[in-house]
Amino acid sequence: MTGFVLRRLAWVLPNIVVLTFLLFAGVSGWVGSPAAMMLGTDASPEAIAELNRRFGFNDPVIVQYVRWVGGALRGDLGRSFSTQQPVADMIGPALPVTLELALWSIIFAVLASIGLNSLTWARRAIGAATTGVAIVCITIPNFMLGASLIYIFAVWLGWLPTTGWVPWSEGALLHLKHLILPVVTLFAFYFGSFTMVYRAEYRSVERQLFVRVAAAKGLSEGAVSFRHILPSAALPVVTYVGLSLGQLVGGAVVTETVFSIPGIGRLFVSAIGSYDYPVILAVGCIVLVGVMLINLLADIALAAINPQIRL
Amino acid sequence: MTARRFRLSIGFTLVGMIALAGLLAPWLAPFDPNASGWNVLSGASERHWFGTDDLGRDVYSRVLHGAQVSLVVGPTAALVAALIGVPVGLLAGYARGRLNTFMVQVIDVFIALPGLVLALIITVMVGATMRNLVLVLGFVMWPEFARLVRGQVMSVRESLFVEAARAIGCRPARVLARHVWPNIMRTVAAQLAIAVSSAIFTAASLGFLGLGLPPPVADWGGMVQSGFDYLSINPLLSLAPGGAVALTVLGFYLVGRSVE
Numbered sequence: 425m426t427g428f429v430l431r432r433l434a435w436v437l438p439n440i441v442v443l444t445f446l447l448f449a450g451v452s453g454w455v456g457s458p459a460a461m462m463l464g465t466d467a468s469p470e471a472i473a474e475l476n477r478r479f480g481f482n483d484p485v486i487v488q489y490v491r492w493v494g495g496a497l498r499g500d501l502g503r504s505f506s507t508q509q510p511v512a513d514m515i516g517p518a519l520p521v522t523l524e525l526a527l528w529s530i531i532f533a534v535l536a537s538i539g540l541n542s543l544t545w546a547r548r549a550i551g552a553a554t555t556g557v558a559i560v561c562i563t564i565p566n567f568m569l570g571a572s573l574i575y576i577f578a579v580w581l582g583w584l585p586t587t588g589w590v591p592w593s594e595g596a597l598l599h600l601k602h603l604i605l606p607v608v609t610l611f612a613f614y615f616g617s618f619t620m621v622y623r624a625e626y627r628s629v630e631r632q633l634f635v636r637v638a639a640a641k642g643l644s645e646g647a648v649s650f651r652h653i654l655p656s657a658a659l660p661v662v663t664y665v666g667l668s669l670g671q672l673v674g675g676a677v678v679t680e681t682v683f684s685i686p687g688i689g690r691l692f693v694s695a696i697g698s699y700d701y702p703v704i705l706a707v708g709c710i711v712l713v714g715v716m717l718i719n720l721l722a723d724i725a726l727a728a729i730n731p732q733i734r735l
Numbered sequence: 736m737t738a739r740r741f742r743l744s745i746g747f748t749l750v751g752m753i754a755l756a757g758l759l760a761p762w763l764a765p766f767d768p769n770a771s772g773w774n775v776l777s778g779a780s781e782r783h784w785f786g787t788d789d790l791g792r793d794v795y796s797r798v799l800h801g802a803q804v805s806l807v808v809g810p811t812a813a814l815v816a817a818l819i820g821v822p823v824g825l826l827a828g829y830a831r832g833r834l835n836t837f838m839v840q841v842i843d844v845f846i847a848l849p850g851l852v853l854a855l856i857i858t859v860m861v862g863a864t865m866r867n868l869v870l871v872l873g874f875v876m877w878p879e880f881a882r883l884v885r886g887q888v889m890s891v892r893e894s895l896f897v898e899a900a901r902a903i904g905c906r907p908a909r910v911l912a913r914h915v916w917p918n919i920m921r922t923v924a925a926q927l928a929i930a931v932s933s934a935i936f937t938a939a940s941l942g943f944l945g946l947g948l949p950p951p952v953a954d955w956g957g958m959v960q961s962g963f964d965y966l967s968i969n970p971l972l973s974l975a976p977g978g979a980v981a982l983t984v985l986g987f988y989l990v991g992r993s994v995e
Contacts, residue, residue: 439844450860555738559992563985565936567943567959568977575970586966667847674851678940682963692852693944696859704856711852719847 428727436720443716444709448489451705496709502702504695511706514691519710521589522676522687528607530665530672533614538661541622542654544645554619561616566675570609570682577605587684606683610675614668621664625657659729666722669715743993749986753979757802765793768800769951777969785971788962797953798975804954805935805983808868812938813930815873820880821923825911827881828888842885845878851940858946865948868941872934883926887919921994928991932984939980955980 483491495501501511540546541554550557578586584605590598629635630653638652639645677689684690688707695703756763771790785794827838854875861867891897892915900914941947942956950957955976962972 435840443844443848447856451856552738556742559742559988560985563932563936563988564981565939565943565977565984567940567956568974568981571959571963571966571970571973571977575966575974579967579970670847670849670852673849674937674940677851677855678943681944692855696855697945699859704859708852708856711849715847715849716844 425727429724432720432723436716440713440716443712444493445486445489447708447712448492448705449485451701451708452485452488492705496706501706504700504703506695506698506700511702514703515688515706515710518686518688518691521685522680522689525603525606525610525679525685525687526672526676528603529610530614532607533611533618534661534665536611537615537618537622538654538658541619541626542649544649554623558616558619558623561612562620564612566609566613566678567682569612570605570679573605573608574682587682589683589685602683606679606685609679609682610672613671613675617668618661618664622657622661625660626653629653629657663722663726666719669718673711673715739993742989746986746989746991746993749982750990753802753983753986754806756799757806760796760799760803763799765796768792768796768953785975786969788958788972794958794962794972794975797958798955798979800953801955801958801976801979802983804865804948804952805938805980808865808872808938809931809935809983809987812869812872812876812934813927815869816876816930816934817880817923817927819873820877821884823877824881824884825888825915828885829892829907829911829915839885842878842881846882850875851937854937854941855944855946858941863941863946863948868938868948872937875937876930876933879930880923880926883922884919887922888915891915891918925991925994928987928994930991932987932991935980935987936984939984 492502499512501515503510504514507514574586577584585602588602590602592599635648635652638648643652673689676687677692679685680687680689681693688710691703692707692711694700695707760768769792771792774787777787785798788794788797823838823842827835827842830838854871857871857874858867861871888911897910897914900910905913938947939956939959942954942958943960945957945960947954947957958976959973959980962969962976965972
């Protein structure tokens with residue numbers, strides 16, 4: 425097991441370095457002269473040269489990268505060009521918002537897809553339609569679902585607030601009310617894909633011998649489904665959570681923009697809009713590193729469960 | 736009719752409708768999609784089926800013309816992705832030993848990357864033109880092709896006819912082209928349809944986030960975004976183009992999933 429973890433680390437860590445370097449070189453090369461951007465269009469060439477020298481923008485990219493990583497590891501991600509705030513202070517409050525949104529969506533999606541597709545009466549009643557519903561959930565763009573939900577529940581029925589975000593500290597009820605529509609929007613894709621994965625697995629587990637034994641010894645349909653099929657059919661769903669993380673990030677970016685939620689996704693989109701390169705760089709790297717580390721954890725968890733993978 | 740056939744026919748119907756809308760847009764559209772007028776933000780009416788937007792342009796005409804953009808961007812981007820991904824997948828599937836392990840891990844790294852975020856960063860760097868959009872989407876989507884093709888090649892590789900071809904001295908290139916490729920073509924074709932749907936999905940998301948084709952092109956994602964502030968006045972400004980995206984994506988996805 426230790427060997428497996430070390431082997432994975434030996435692959436993932438260099439990847440993180442290479443990818444973040446490519447991102448750094450790409451973004452800083454594209455910006456060209458950050459000094460000119462910071463000082464505005466009517467800055468004198470001398471002032472630009474002076475600033476370039478002071479911040480080391482003239483150094484080779486690799487030197488700048490090492491300096492940036494050094495700062496990042498100490499929690500210094502530079503200052504935003506547009507707000508002059510330290511980038512770390514902008515990301516700090518945004519990250520928990522996105523994580524909360526993502527966590528609710530995934531938890532509900534796992535529970536709903538596994539639960540609904542294990543209940544035997546539900547399988548009988550809506551089984552045929554489930555695949556269709558799942559496909560619609562997978563393909564509907566977040567912005568379309570979000571806009572429709574806002575129109576129906578906020579504009580038309582007036583039950584829920586249209587957009588915005590209220591932190592826990594200002595009232596749990598208000599917080600949850602603002603959370604419902606964005607969570608449903610993000611939930612849809614996961615519900616759809618988990619349902620597809622789980623149903624396929626359910627069908628193959630259903631045919632196995634131990635399930636027939638369980639049914640033959642007189643267990644009720646529900647008990648067979650929940651106690652015997654569910655535990656073995658649910659594993660691929662858990663694997664899939666790790667695999668589809670990239671999709672989740674994209675979904676969060678769009679959903680936060682639709683609902684004006686002050687998370688990391690909206691921060692990223694507004695940074696893209698204002699060419700705020702320290703923020704683009706920092707968020708890009710956090711997402712990259714986060715996705716790769718969580719995938720690594722998922723790999724390790726799977727290897728712990730299933731020894732075959734360790735080879 | 737099986738569920739699969741049923742889904743396939745729905746998929747083909749949707750794709751056919753969108754294709755017709757795009758091809759016939761110049762004749763079907765009652766107005767010039769870019770002609771602004773004094774009649775701004777009017778609701779749905781006999782004259783303007785989906786109403787008019789904030790510049791007084793006819794939304795129905797713009798939605799029809801938006802189909803053209805999606806029908807160009809989607810298939811070409813999918814093609815670009817296949818042109819990168821299929822050779823990589825063939826190589827990764829057919830190679831053995833160290834090269835195989837390396838290719839697999841490279842594909843895995845790229846698959847895990849968040850496509851939309853990558854597309855956002857690259858698009859803002861290179862600028863949102865039709866050509867760039869196609870290349871960026873192709874670049875973001877190639878790993879899916881590579882993974883799929885690799886898996887298929889791995890299973891075909893072990894079959895007897897491949898072994899026989901190798902035994903009579905066929906070179907790897909010939910084995911791949913004449914013996915492996917015909918067996919995986921169908922899967923690649925199915926993936927092509929799915930890639931079209933995800934390209935249209937991602938292109939519309941980019942448009943919604945403000946990185947679509949620059950105005951005045953009728954870009955569905957951009958239309959959803961600009962209509963967003965007027966949801967309470969005329970929801971169709973957003974929901975009509977948004978619905979068009981959803982139906983197009985659904986159509987191509989159904990075709991891909993049912994052929995597979």
